[in-house]
Structures are given as C-alpha cells and as structure tokens.
Amino acid sequence: MADLSSFPITKRWAASNPDIIQLYSLPTPNGVKVSIALEELGLPYEPHLISFSTNDQKSPEFVSLNPNGRIPAIIDPNGPDGKPIGLFESGAILVYLAEKTGKLMPRDAAGRYETLQWVFFQMAGIGPMFGQFGHFFKFAADKVANNSYPVERYRDESKRLLSVLESRLKGRQWIMGDEYSIADIATFPWVRGVDVFYGGRELLEFASFPAVMEWLERAIARPASQRGLNIPKRD
Incomplete structure (x- = not known):
C-alpha cells in the first residue's frame, strides 16, 4: 500500500485507497477538466470535494499541496520512477495524465x-x-x-x-x-x-x-x- 503520509492534505482528506490517484476538486470549469480526463483514460481515482463555501481551498492542508490555493490538484501514488507526486494547475495535470498513459495527445x-x-x-x-x-x-x-x-x-x-x-x-x-x-x-x-x-x-x-x-x-x-x-x- 502506498504511503501518502508525506502529503499533509491527506490528514484532512484521508485516502480510502492510497494506491490510486487522489483528486482534490470541485465541479467548476477548471475542476472538471481533470475528472473528465480521468474518466476518459479509465484511471482509478478517488475524488475529494474541496468546498468553496467553507474556503477549503485556502486551508493549510490544501495549500500544502497547492500553494496557490486553487482547485484542482492531485496526488498520484505511482508517479515518475514509481514515487508519489503531487501536482496542481489543471493544464499541467492534463499534460501529466496524457503523458503517463500515452493517450489524449498525439505521440509525434x-x-x-x-x-x-x-x-x-x-x-x-x-x-x-x-x-x-x-x-x-x-x-x-x-x-x-x-x-x-x-x-x-x-x-x-x-x-x-x-x-x-x-x-x-x-x-x-x-x-x-x-x-x-x-x-x-x-x-x-x-x-x-x-x-x-x-x-x-x-x-x-x-x-x-x-x-x-x-x-x-x-x-x-x-x-x-x-x-x-x-x-x-x-x-
């Protein structure tokens, strides 16, 4: 089982299955980019709701993963070299997922x-x-x-x-x-x-x-x- 204890965000939004991608998001135009990509790619993931009504995105736990305090963000326990990686910025996450899977982007x-x-x-x-x-x-x-x-x-x-x-x-x-x-x-x-x-x-x-x-x-x-x-x- 993957160890995500080095990511403080998991202390507030605990991973039920730390072996799959953890998504921290909300269904906004930026947020759904990543959930849609994950669904298209068929990658297993666990979504966590980051509520704007309670300013979750400004909490110390969330900011520990994204210092800019914006959704979405992810943790992939199976990142480069098999090590966990945390990422923020929807565009960067889309590029990462496309390159991780070899899908949704031309290979040439x-x-x-x-x-x-x-x-x-x-x-x-x-x-x-x-x-x-x-x-x-x-x-x-x-x-x-x-x-x-x-x-x-x-x-x-x-x-x-x-x-x-x-x-x-x-x-x-x-x-x-x-x-x-x-x-x-x-x-x-x-x-x-x-x-x-x-x-x-x-x-x-x-x-x-x-x-x-x-x-x-x-x-x-x-x-x-x-x-x-x-x-x-x-x-």
Whole structure:
C-alpha cells in the first residue's frame, strides 16, 4: 500500500485507497477538466470535494499541496520512477495524465506541440477572460451598474477568443482534427461554463459560432464527460 503520509492534505482528506490517484476538486470549469480526463483514460481515482463555501481551498492542508490555493490538484501514488507526486494547475495535470498513459495527445513531436499550444490558449486566454466576463456580468453586476466598460471589455475579448476557436473548428470534429485530446478537455468546460455558470450565451452571441456549438455538443455528449462534469459530487 502506498504511503501518502508525506502529503499533509491527506490528514484532512484521508485516502480510502492510497494506491490510486487522489483528486482534490470541485465541479467548476477548471475542476472538471481533470475528472473528465480521468474518466476518459479509465484511471482509478478517488475524488475529494474541496468546498468553496467553507474556503477549503485556502486551508493549510490544501495549500500544502497547492500553494496557490486553487482547485484542482492531485496526488498520484505511482508517479515518475514509481514515487508519489503531487501536482496542481489543471493544464499541467492534463499534460501529466496524457503523458503517463500515452493517450489524449498525439505521440509525434509536432502533434504534441500543436496540442499543447491549444491547451495553453485555453489556460492563458479562454479561462481567464471568460472568468473575468462572468465575474463582472453576473457576480459584480451591482458594482458596475453605472460603468459598462468591464462587461464590454471582457465580452468583446471573449467573443474574439470564440472566433479563434470557431476558425480552428471549421471542418474539424475536434481541435486536433479527428482525435479527441486534452485540448478539447481543457476548453469545452469553459465554453459550457460561460453559459451554465454565468448565463452569457446571448450576450456572447453563441449562435454566431456554429462550429463551436456543434463541437461543444459532441464533447458534452461523451460518456466520460457526462460522468466527469459531476465529480466530485457537491454536498
């Protein structure tokens, strides 16, 4: 049995089976990336709910694994050289899982780098910009009621990013063509989330991006997505 005692997080969120991947997360656009990937890969894992309502992500135990205090994070008891490894940042975790299994990313060098550029496009663009749009449009609407600039700025940038994705997906089933990859897993929860979590479908004019909408439906319909979008289960 793997010894995870060197990870303080396991003292608060104990592992029932320390021999499998431990996932610390919440079903947010960032959080579900990893649960969806784990479901797609068929890797055994144990989810632990990190509740924002009680600021679990800021607790000393969680910060011991992710000093940035953000979900998701994992511990893999069977990491490189057979030693446990803890990881945070959803993009880094997706790359790790793809390389660990040899799946969800092309094996040739050119395909690998092309996939990574789209993962980073999501991490640096779609995630932060959609998040800022959602913040000002929904959660801080009362604070900017007399100032339309924040919503307009992030609305316009979010639409620009959707247009980039639209151009990429025209004539393609997935971001990398015929093969589903971590680029899709990184991206589609945020496109879904800007609608489901923030109610931004109309303002962002989703209907203007038909290739994106069709791709989103395909991604959501995958059985692994259907499972992963609800893991860990909320209280």
